[in-house]
Amino acid sequence: MNYKLLAERLLPGEYPTPEDYEAKYPPRDLPKGAEVTRLAPSPTGFIHLGNLFSAITDERIAHRSGGIVYLRIEDTDLKRKVDGAVEAVIGALKYFDVKFDEGAEIGGNETYAPWYQRQRAEIYRAFVKKLIAEGRAYPCFCTEDDLAALREEQTKNKEITGYYGKYAKCRNLSEEEIYKNLDAGKPFVIRLRSLGNPENKIKFHDEIKGDVTVTENDQDVVILKSDGIPTYHFAHAIDDHFMRTTIVIRGEDWLASLPIHIELFAALGFPLPRYGHHCSLMKQDGETRRKLSKRKDPELSLEFYRKEGYFPRAVKVYMLTLLNSNFEEWYLKHPDADLAEFPFKAEKMSKSGALFDLDKLNDVSKNELARLGEEEMFAFLKDWAEEFGTDTQKKYFADAEKMKRTLALCMGVGGKKRRKDFTTASQAMEFIRYFFERPAAREQYRTDAASKNAILRAFLARYRYEDDAQAWFAKVKEIAAENGFAAEMRDYKANPEAYKGSVADVAEVLRIATTGQANTPDLYTIMQILGEEETRARLQCAMENS
């Protein structure tokens, strides 16, 4: 068979030679040991935690080593393409503070552009043509029905499914048959002529998983689809070679197709890059655990964290604790260090899939929020409210001074005695709501109505805005004593039967009356922030509504 002629028929025209491409995309001029990594999402419009997980790894490995990380868009499947998806990826990663050096919509070093695979058609075809000319690839005219029938037969006979060996019908088509099919205008794909033998095992060192054993590939995989676009496997080999990736970081689901990639790189005459296959985030689902799924788990979407108002750094910190087992300890020791200083290592990555733990994220989030200064917290909440808040919530920020006072005095923001009442911006808005709106739904008073009104009346009668905290609380105690409640907690504890309740119950009446909630920060401070008029109005209102 004349493979050269066949190649010309299949992919007519002049293509640059491998040497041309080697010259066009030269090795990167980087210091020794510098790693080149990449994030290569497909533009489906859905950016998830898994992408962030990979992206942080890519970014850390590249930048820790003085190398670069780039963004490549794997848009070879036009069925899945969504407009604006690339911007969404970039926006989301930027929000979580992952910076790329070059890539799609980012620019940077143009030498290795374009970063959209659909714009790289020529180079893929040039190499496919070369493979055909060498007899390492061939046209396959099997239809999807043919393939389905084949799979069915193999399944029935309990054989390995796929296009390989004796089942690779088109592999041994005669020259005559091929041209007959071509003349008839039959659509075709190009397949790799695999030389592998599954009896052979390959020892392979994975940067994350360590030493693994894989089975040699014998599948004649499709490398060029009938629309002339390469499959992932082929594009991966070409792009990661010519974009000079040194370490390919990807999900462990790719480990299964590593043998294909090993054979492809060899067939192409490219040195194999290093690989790091990371585990995927799991979720408990009844008895078993499974991969986080975008249909079932809203928390997989990065958008979820923005909407809920998680502080972006918190998400990043949590990802880092999952990514490197020694990160948490390091962070405890260096709470004020730049996250970039953490000595991130691929080999410290977990080999098994971690269950995504929202409780843990929430804890991290509270702590991160508690680190924010007054201005930072104000800006964070304001930005969130402007994007996701209700119209009422947006108005909270109209009186910036009041908001800052609330944050500082009641939440301890900016001070050293921090409260950790909320994990997200949306919770924060809910939490401080009673400062800006009259409480609507009241919690139940534990105290009976008559005592409650007596307490309210007594308080209203002697409340003075000018009182300091001590004087204020002394009055509360007085009121307690006068109404049959223990003024001192220890008295009440020593002899609970002697009283209607304690000063705690008296405080609760006042607290619910002014805030609508049984649990709040210091009541005196709240009243100071609300102002005398508003405080009185609320207490009055609570009395009348009983």
Next chain:
RNA sequence: GGCCUUGUGGUCAAGCGGUUAAGACGGCGCCCUCUCACGGCGCAAUCCCGGGUUCGAUUCCCGGCAAGGUCACCA
């Protein structure tokens, strides 16, 4: 089913032949206290199973078992 990977408390995990088997989250209890939150103290809870190797296995070997991944003209 074939192939690959992984198995330490409920979760994330440290550990690398001898440890009272770290730590964090969560849970529970106590203290602090006008409530809550914070903070402090404490408690419960773990080496998948079976064989070896060894004076000694969570650690090494073999075999099970379980879980996950993958078997497309999707990435």
